[in-house]
Amino acid sequence: MVGTGDILKFLAQGFFYPDNEEFIEKGSSALLGLAQDLKISLPQVDKIPTLLEHQSEFVRLFMAAPGGVPAPPYASYYINSQKLLFQEGLEQVMEYYQKAGLEPASKSEPPDHLSLELALASHMIDSGHFALLDDFLHNHLLLWYPKFEKKLFNAGPSWWFKLLGQVTGKLLKQISSMEGGSYEKA
Amino acid sequence: MRRRDFLKLSASTTLALASLGLETKEGFLKPCSTLAAAPKSLPGSLGAKEIPSVCEMCFWRCPIVAKIKNGKLVKIEGNPKSPANGKRVCARGNSGVQLLYDPDRLKYPLKRTGERGEGKWAKISWKEALDEIAFNMDKIRKKYGPHSLAFFDHGASAEFMREIFQALGTENYSSEPAFYQCVGPVAVAYLTTMGYVVSGTRQYIDMANAKAMLLVGTHIGENVHVSHVREFIQGLSKGAKLVVVDPRFSTAANKADIYLPIRPGTDTALLLAWINYVIENKLYDEPFVPRNCTGFNELKSAVKKYTFEWAAPICDLKIEDMKAAIELLAKARPNTAIHPGRHSTWYGRGDVGRHHCLSILASLFGSIGAPGGIYFPTPIKKGHAHCVACKGENEVEEPDVSLRDKYPFIEALPGTPTAEIIKATISGKPYPIKLWGINGVNIIQTIPNPYETIKAIKNLDFIFCEEMMPGETAIWSDIILPGATYLERYDSVYTYDLLTPYVTVRQPVTEPLFEVKTPYWIAKELAKRLNLDCFRCGNEKELVEEELKQMGLSLEKLNAEGGLLKFKANPYRKPDELTMPTDTGKILLSVPDFAEEDLDAVPKFVATPAPPKGFARLIYGRSPVHTFSRTMNNLWLNHEWPENHAWINDEVAAKLKIQDGETIILENEHGKRSNPIKAKVTPGIRPDCIYMAHGFGCKSKHLTKAFKKGASDQYLITTYENDPFMGASSHRTSFVRIVKKDVVKDIPDLRPLPKELPRFELNKA
Known part of the structure; x- marks a missing residue:
């Protein structure tokens, strides 16, 4: 059974640097399916990007591009008034990592990278830390994700990343709009 | 409704997600072992942990203290132990925080995916990046010979990579814009006439104790090197007179007693006229000159023709102003600071001559080794880390026609003029250059005629750089290696040999962020791939410890002293005990070696072309x-x-x-x-x-x-x-x-x- 935590894991993977073709192919179907299930209008899909195309687009959107990185995927960038990295956004999320008893497995990205934050949300769901999840979404992730999403759209991303941004945005909004505790009534 | 599965997925979506095998994939997170949430603490930098280190926002390398809170750099101050800058840092030193956390900085190895210079990249692993660089270095070296590799370098971050290029046998293992676009001519002038580099990275000029100072085109206060500016201000505050020669009313000119708004390109004319006036009017130090200088008679006769009447229309200055200025400077001798200048690559042919003139003037005033004049460095014997040099490294074998051949006074200096590398890369003559490595320097914004530099880059088979920011040069590279900033690494032990000598060490104030790596790690990994036996220390910390050990120190001991140890200075010499580090032990007013190469033994005025009409x-x-x-x-x-x-x-x-x-x-x-x-x-x-x-x-x-x-x-x-x-x-x-x-x-x-x-x-x- 595929649960909400698994969807967030997939989205986390989608915002991480792509390193295999298979994920892009299979991920495309998953992404299109999720969009349909979330009632997001589907884009015109001409082709599935190759790994190199996908990597180049990823670098352009999130790492290095003429005009500057269009959509830095770090909480600190949006939460700090000077748009610096490793600032308040990171300090905020570290409190949630500590409460969840987790830390990033690798140091190649700071803990406030979008992928890691989605993975953290996924863990909170899978482990039933719903109150913490509410707190995390309302008081951290959703404070900056919409700004990130806006920047991502403004950069004219490939259909893949545009849809990834939309699906993530809508899903997070839906999770956060569920009243605390209601999830246990099923 | 359950949050775990509230979203009703279609069968196809479920299938697609399930096929990704996400549950078996290595996760992004692991159980917490080290991360600590930020405790609520005092505001700002209060209560911060302090780590002593060395700044590199410019090349002056002021000792600093980095203030760390919750693993984050929050403030940089001067190291209060430092006799040079104390608690002070300049605006740039303060702003290292912004370099470290700049969202634009290079974070991962990148490989070009579009046209060269287009700025399209894929992120690659360090393994792939270094494999590809090593492959290209090896392939190009085998195909075109060792000299087809060239390295443009600057600063501490480039030191290890330079070893690799040298070990691969290219004569172009160093091409420093810091030298060929900055201090080269002044370094050569003083090295030849006084036997040491009075002005290179540092200037051994005692402005703090001067009774008069001369600045020719030197913009102290606009080029801010903290201890240098402090000494300048100390001198002025103690009453030193100041003469400034500059076509522009600079910050320093604003402090001048006499300001001479000279016509650009004619400084040597003024200096020669001053030298002549000093000799003719016996304003020079009569016991000092015959005892400590050679070539006085040649100088005297060579400069005879350079009168104030001759110089005035050329320099577009009034005779009485020129005269008043030199008399003011002469009156203060020997405590006259004739600043040697620093950035000296102005007009080409006349540059060494202009600085030779400044050296002559200081010598005539007997201000060499005198308080307030040119002083001597106090060398601090630094340990040598044997683990850096490449084993089996041979002297670089010069090619039949070297890019250094045209320049007779390049011999004492390493590397190749930047302009010669660029020309050879474009023309393929006298030999082809097909690969450039670049570290720590934005050559496109540094070397004249960037259009030519870009043309040369387009001719290369391969170009890579190690950089921190994606500047002009980085975007023209095939592979970009993200290097650690000075705040994320150790560097070789640093000794300061000016008026307040000390030893200190640059040490990391944070782990390297993202996927950036230290220059030592990068060079070590690249050397391995090239089968070079270099960099035998496990890491740069071991290297620093090895250097310190030979000084009877360790990082622990040094840090216990606040990260810095002071030494007693020995900058001055009595005139009758003065021995210069030249072959004769004396200062060369006239340089016979220059004449042997058809250059001017005594500087001459050679006009640099004036602006064309309308310019x-x-x-x-x-x-x-x-x-x-x-x-x-x-x-x-x-x-x-x-x-x-x-x-x-x-x-x-x-x-x-x-x-x-x-x-x-x-x-x-x-x-x-x-x-x-x-x-x-x-x-x-x-x-x-x-x-x-x-x-x-x-x-x-x-x-x-x-x-x-x-x-x-x-x-x-x-x-x-x-x-x-x-x-x-x-x-x-x-x-x-x-x-x-x-x-x-x-x-x-x-x-x-x-x-x-x-x-x-x-x-x-």
């Missing part, structure tokens, strides 16, 4: 809050000084109807145009030149804060000549006129031009 000479300088182009994207510094201005003489501006603050464009003698730049209309600049601060006008779209801010002087410097002594490229040999609203406006001739100064010929441009 002004382009001159440039520094902004006090920036280090060339490399700090332009720093948010705090960018806020302080986001763009440069074109200084235009007020009379010229009035004739051309240009208002202060109005946006103009500059066009040079080759028709190359600048970015739009605001005019600064001022009487503080001569009418025959236009000035702008260097480093602005960023062309890299990857630098969000710096892009297109102000204009680049470098992109307007397309005429240059090479100094015949050591091959430095001239920077003040280009000319500009003004374009306003698409109308080209010729610069009016407001100062008479004597016949001794021929104009630059536009048809030869």
Whole structure:
């Protein structure tokens, strides 16, 4: 059974640097399916990007591009008034990592990278830390994700990343709009 | 409804997600072992952990203390233990925080996926990046020979990579713009005449104890090196008189007792006339000169013709002002600080001669080894880490025709003139150059005629760089290696041998962020792939410990002392005990070795071409809050000084109807145009030149804060000549006129031009 935590894991993977073709192919179907299930209008899909195309687009959107990185995927960038990295956004999320008893497995990205934050949300769901999840979404992730999403759209991303941004945005909004505790009534 | 599965997925979506095997994939997170949430703590930097280190926002390397809270750098201050800067850092030193956390910085190894220079990249692993560089180095070396590899380097981060290029046998293992675009001529002049580099990275000039000082085109206060500026101010505050020679009323000129607004390109004429006047009027130190100098008689007869009457129209100065200035300087001897200058690559042929003149003047005043004059470094014996050098490394075998051949006084210096590497890369002569490595220097914003540099880059089979920010040079690279900033690494032990000697160490204040790596790690990994037996220390910390051990120190001991140990200075010598580190033990007023190479044993005035009709000479300088182009994207510094201005003489501006603050464009003698730049209309600049601060006008779209801010002087410097002594490229040999609203406006001739100064010929441009 595929649960909400698994969807967030997939989205986390989608915002991480792509390193295999298979994920892009299979991920495309998953992404299109999720969009349909979330009632997001589907884009015109001409082709599935190759790994190199996908990597180049990823670098352009999130790492290095003429005009500057269009959509830095770090909480600190949006939460700090000077748009610096490793600032308040990171300090905020570290409190949630500590409460969840987790830390990033690798140091190649700071803990406030979008992928890691989605993975953290996924863990909170899978482990039933719903109150913490509410707190995390309302008081951290959703404070900056919409700004990130806006920047991502403004950069004219490939259909893949545009849809990834939309699906993530809508899903997070839906999770956060569920009243605390209601999830246990099923 | 359950949050775990509230979303009703279609069967196809479920299938697609399930097929990804996400549950078996290695996770992004692991159980917490080290991460600690930020405790609620005192505001600002209060209560922060302090780590002593060394700044590298510029090359002056002030000792600093980094303040760390919750693993985050929150503030940088000067190291209070430092006798040079104390608790002070300059604006740039303070802004290292912004370099470390700049969202634009390079974070991962990148490989070009579009056209060279297009700025399209894929992220790659370190393994792939280093494998590819090693493969190309090896392939190109085997195909074209060792000299087909060239390395442009600057600063501490480049030291290890330089070892690799040297071990691979290329004569082009170092090509430092810091030398060939800056200190080369002054270093050669003093090394030859006094036996040591009075002015290179450092200037051994005792301004704090001077009774009079001379600055020729030196902009102290605009080029801010904290201890140097402090000494300058100390000298002035104790009553030192100041003479400033500069076509522009600089910050230093503002403090001058006598300001001489000289015609650009004629400084040597003034200096020769002064030397003649000092000799003719016996203003020199009579016991000092015969005892400590050689070549006085040759000097005396060679300069006889250079009178004030001859110099006045050339320099466009009044005789009484020239005379008053030299008498003021002579009166203070031997405590006269004749500043040797630093950035000396101005006009090409005459550059070594100009600094030779300054060396002569200081010597005539007997101010060598005297308080307030030129002093001697206090060497601190630094340990040598044997683990760095490459085993089996041989002397570089020179090619049949070397790129160094044309320059007889390059011998004592490493590497190859930048201009020669660029020309050979374009022409393939005298041998092909097919691969460039670049570390720590933005060559496109540093070397004259960037159009030629880019042309050369297009000719290469491969180019890679190790950089921190995606500046112009990085975007032209095939592979970019993200290097650790000075705040994320150890560097070799650092000794300061000026008036307040000390030893200190740069040490990391944070782990390298993202996927950046330290220069030592990068060089070690690359060396392995090239089968070079170099860098046998496990890491740079071991290297530093090995160096310190030989000094009877360790990092622990040094840090217990606040990260810095002071030594007693020995800067002065009594005139009758003075032995110079030259072959004769004396100062060479006339240099026979120069004559043997058909160069001037005693400097002569050789006119540099005056501006062609309708043009002004382009001159440039520094902004006090920036280090060339490399700090332009720093948010705090960018806020302080986001763009440069074109200084235009007020009379010229009035004739051309240009208002202060109005946006103009500059066009040079080759028709190359600048970015739009605001005019600064001022009487503080001569009418025959236009000035702008260097480093602005960023062309890299990857630098969000710096892009297109102000204009680049470098992109307007397309005429240059090479100094015949050591091959430095001239920077003040280009000319500009003004374009306003698409109308080209010729610069009016407001100062008479004597016949001794021929104009630059536009048809030869």
